Amino acid sequence: MPEWLNLPLGLGGASLPKDMATLREMKERGEPIAMLTCYDYPTALLEERAGVDVMLVGDSVGTNVLGYASEIEVTLADIRHHVRAVRRGVSEGYLLADLPYRTYEDETSAVANAQELLLSGADGVKLEGVRPRIVQALSRAGIDVCAHIGLSMQAQDQVRVKGKTFDEARTIYEGAVALEQAGAKMMVLELLPDELAQAITRRLGIPTIGIGAGPHTDGQVLVVQDMLGVTARAMRHARTYLNLQELLPTAFSAYVADVRRRSFPADQNYSHMREDDALAMRGWLDAPNG
Numbered sequence: 001m002p003e004w005l006n007l008p009l010g011l012g013g014a015s016l017p018k019d020m021a022t023l024r025e026m027k028e029r030g031e032p033i034a035m036l037t038c039y040d041y042p043t044a045l046l047e048e049r050a051g052v053d054v055m056l057v058g059d060s061v062g063t064n065v066l067g068y069a070s071e072i073e074v075t076l077a078d079i080r081h082h083v084r085a086v087r088r089g090v091s092e093g094y095l096l097a098d099l100p101y102r103t104y105e106d107e108t109s110a111v112a113n114a115q116e117l118l119l120s121g122a123d124g125v126k127l128e129g130v131r132p133r134i135v136q137a138l139s140r141a142g143i144d145v146c147a148h149i150g151l152s153m154q155a156q157d158q159v160r161v162k163g164k165t166f167d168e169a170r171t172i173y174e175g176a177v178a179l180e181q182a183g184a185k186m187m188v189l190e191l192l193p194d195e196l197a198q199a200i201t202r203r204l205g206i207p208t209i210g211i212g213a214g215p216h217t218d219g220q221v222l223v224v225q226d227m228l229g230v231t232a233r234a235m236r237h238a239r240t241y242l243n244l245q246e247l248l249p250t251a252f253s254a255y256v257a258d259v260r261r262r263s264f265p266a267d268q269n270y271s272h273m274r275e276d277d278a279l280a281m282r283g284w285l286d287a288p289n290g
Contacts, residue, residue, distance in 0.1 A: 018092060020124065020144050020185040023053070026218070027207040033219025035096075035209050036227070039065050039082045043224060044089025054209075055090055056126070056221060057082045059098040059154065064225045071153040072101040076113055080120040087121030096146055097122035101154045107137035114143045124185070128152040130175035132182035139183025147179040150190040150213065161212070163196045176200045188221060189213040191237065212237030 026033050038044050038055035047055055061082055062068035076099075083097050097117045104110035104127050114125045124144030127134065129152055138145045149172055150162045163169040173196065176187060186207045189197050194214030201208045201217050210217030212235075222238055225231045229243035258264035273281070 018094060018123075020094075023094065023186060023207050024205075026053070033207055033209060035219055035221035037061075037064075037221070037223045037225075038086050038090075039224075041085045041089040044086045047224075048090055048093050052093060053219070054094045054096055054221075055086055057086055057095070057097045057122070058126070058223070059100050060223050064223060064231070070156070072156065074098075074100045076100055076103050076116060080116060083117060083120040083122050095121060095123045097125055099125050099127045104131070104134050107134060110134045111137055111141045111143070114138055115141070118143065126188065128154045130179060132178045135179055135182040135184050144186075145184050146186040146188060146209075147176075147184040148188040148190065149176055149179070150188075150192045152190075159191070161191045161193060163192050169193070169196045172196060173200055173203070177203060180204050180206055189217055 023033060033053050034051065035054040035056055036047055036052050037058045037060055038047055038052075039057060039061045044055060057079055059071040059074040059079070061078065062071050062074040065082075066074070066078065068074065079097055079100055083095070087095060097120075099110065099113060099117070103113040110127075117125055124146055125138070126146040126148055127138075128148040130147075130149065135145050135147060151157050151159065163172045172192065176189075179187065184206060186209065187200075187204065188209045188211065189200060190211045190213065192200075192210075192213040194216060197208070197210055197213035198216040207218040209219040209221050211221050223231070226235060226238040227241050229240045229245045230248075231238075232245060255264070272278070
């Protein structure tokens with residue numbers, strides 16, 4: 001049995017953050033922030049019970065839940081639907097939502113679409129790329145913004161580590177600084193070298209959340225399907241904590257087999273009428289007009 005299965009639920013999560021100020025305090029205390037994607041109500045209940053600090057309704061819902069070919073197919077309506085579901089299960093944690101592809105091309109649409117996500121239950125929004133003017137507009141509107149730099153699936157980037165050369169690293173570093181200055185309150189660093197992620201984390205006063213960016217960011221995020229082994233492909237940046245690729249088919253096959261041989265349902269899985277009512281019903285059915 002994996003060691004983590006023996007850990008008590010809620011380890012390190014007795015006081016879950018409710019706002020960006022609390023997340024920043026965690027950074028200042030050197031307390032790592034745990035973020036996971038979340039797309040539905042029951043998963044939200046379980047993640048909060050386990051002490052997850054931030055639940056992210058990401059555009060990864062497209063490829064992991066909705067069967068889309070890529071993240072760019074995800075619509076604002078999709079994200080709103082899943083935010084509402086997750087919100088019903090989150091009472092204390094911070095709920096972050098992705099602004100989908102092409103929903104923040106200009107300041108006006110960015111603010112309007114972000115407000116739609118907030119009305120659906122999000123506490124803040126995340127957007128990809130170095131767009132300081134958009135971040136500034138959202139911040140002026142009183143909206144919490146989490147920036148996202150490095151790999152950008154909305155830009156249909158080739159999946160590779162970004163910033164391995166000095167010139168590319170300098171551009172990413174300067175972009176991170178510009179985003180914080182524009183008003184970003186948190187930042188996801190995806191597929192960056194550890195050295196660059198460390199430098200950005202030291203430079204910024206806001207929390208950094210890494211995914212494939214090494215252990216020195218202020219927190220970590222994973223796609224929940226990746227860490228539960230639902231995703232068929234193996235990814236270097238992820239760790240599989242439970243292999244549902246093996247467990248779920250075994251359970252499904254056992255169910256099918258039980259149905260086929262009529263061993264399910266068993267007596268404990270259903271109920272009976274009282275004998276006098278059953279007799280009355282049989283008599284009624286057997287009557288000529290029954």
